[in-house]
Amino acid sequence: MTTPVVLTVEQAHDRLPGLTLIDVRTPGEYASGHLPGALNVPLDHLPRAVPALKEARQELLMVCTSGTRSATACRVLAGHGVEAVTLAGGTREWAAQGYKLNHPTGAPRSTWSMERQVRLTAATLVLIGLALGLLHPAWQLLSAGVAAGLVYSAVTDTCGMAALLSRLPHNQPRAAALDATLQALSRDARPEGGS
Incomplete structure (x- = not known):
């Protein structure tokens, strides 16, 4: 098993907006604060997003709370021939370094991490x-x-328990939200000027 390439918070911040940010946490965790521009594709739904991620024009940066799930996501994608890097320390370290987290308006009630x-x-x-x-x-x-x-x-x-808990209904994305995310990924994958 290969070890994913890791970017520090500073490296990732310096390379924005040249990265496609994918937050692999549950929808509730994502709504509690995510990197600006990050799209939410929960880890257990990642295989569904592989076709869109393969077409991404920019380097993929996988993000989670601490970096553990995003590193797992990088390994899953590598198994499908998709290269991605992970953010060291995740959103926790991003916020600790003083960088902004987005909190969507009208987000569902906050779910525990x-x-x-x-x-x-x-x-x-x-x-x-x-x-x-x-x-x-x-x-x-x-x-x-x-x-x-x-x-x-x-x-x-x-964490097997986390894998089981992530399948509970309150940790699942609404189908429409995941579809919208995959459509956004597909639009990003189109060549400049494409329709």
Whole structure:
């Protein structure tokens, strides 16, 4: 597996507007603040966007909260023959460096970040396992399984729980919004002066 090329916040900022920005977070995370000009294509919907991304005239910069999901997106695209780079530190680092994040008007209610959703779900499962373990010790295996999953997640820098949570309805883009994003990508892919 290849390691994606990483741009620092300063490098990415200096190269704008010569980059096509793709934010791979959930729609709620995207609405909570994204890089100016970024289009939202959630990571689990990325394969649907591959044809449009292949036609992009500008270099693709994949963005997420911290850089982990965007690095995964780069690897997914590389598997389809599409080159892309990732933003080191993601939107969190972009904002920390003092750069502006856009907040769309009329955006849906803010959804918790994926990291926060994972923390809540993991903690809830651990507490349930411990509480039910008072009734029967076998339930403590639930807590042990979550702990093992968190260790695996930290070691591999992946998160199966986040992948599952991203499929929940509140983390999914509306079909019309994703279609509009793909149309915008297709328009960007047309040659100058093309129709």
